[in-house]
Amino acid sequence: MNFKTQASDAIEAVKSIYQLNPLPRSTVERRQKLVQQLLSDRSIEFDDIDQISQTIESRLQTNSRSSPVNNVLNDLKQEYIVAGETFNNIEEAGLLGTEAGAVTRAAEPSRRLTIKMLLLAELIAQDPPSPRNPDRVAILFRFGKLREQFQNAISEAEKTQIFNQAEQLLDELLSINAQEKEMICQARAKLLLTADTGTKLSQLIEKYNDLSFNEVVAKITTVFGIASRFGADITAVNVRTQEIQTAIQADPILNDILNKQRQNLPPATSNSQPLECSS
16 A cells, blocks of 8 residues: 555656646737737648648637646556555455465556556656746746847946846746756656565565565565655655666566566657756
8 A cells, every 4th residue: 555655646746747837828819829820830821721720729729638648647546546456455355365366466566567667767867857837938038038138238237237137037947947857856756766665565475475474564664664764855765776776676577577668668769868866
């Protein structure tokens, strides 16, 4: 259940990165943008009625559409809920004397989902997403206005004043960048923490028939302690990436799932700078 809860928290953290939207535009602004596009975009063919209809609809659309990223993450979250329910049935299985079989059935989905958490953390590190922060949109718009003023300034005093305003905007922009990086690093840390818990869960399942009740309790308590300690220190989780990967590779079953999953991943094509969360 702790594994399911951590996974849900991690997925919500990833979703929050993609839920930042540009500044909302009024109906008047959307109409003006549409007219400007129709007058300036040479790729638009006025003989193509379908193209014109799609352009108009997309520009004037007011209803928010579900994000494809969120749809995928919601489906992933549902997988963890189903896996959690599998473990819920173990107590009932114990009353029937079939708990060992129930644990074995719970192992496969939990291991597969452990690997998904690790791979998602790796993908975010290799190709960090770019949150669409509305504040950045406003700052860049103000930068454009200041550039016009700077180019048309007559006196040095006026240029100095504009320059100082631009420096303030730059500081605001850097602050947004830092906040977004922290948001992405926190999401990645939660993914890694879930993968770490899943790895320990896999080890516990593998030895389930040979462990006493006291040993099971001791191991679960240890997992809770680690989760609590590293959950409060995002950097500590991120710097343990290699340690978590090594633990997974040391588990023959998890390592086999990991290798198969990596073969299905598309090749990296992004020019993004790798995410660095330890500094």
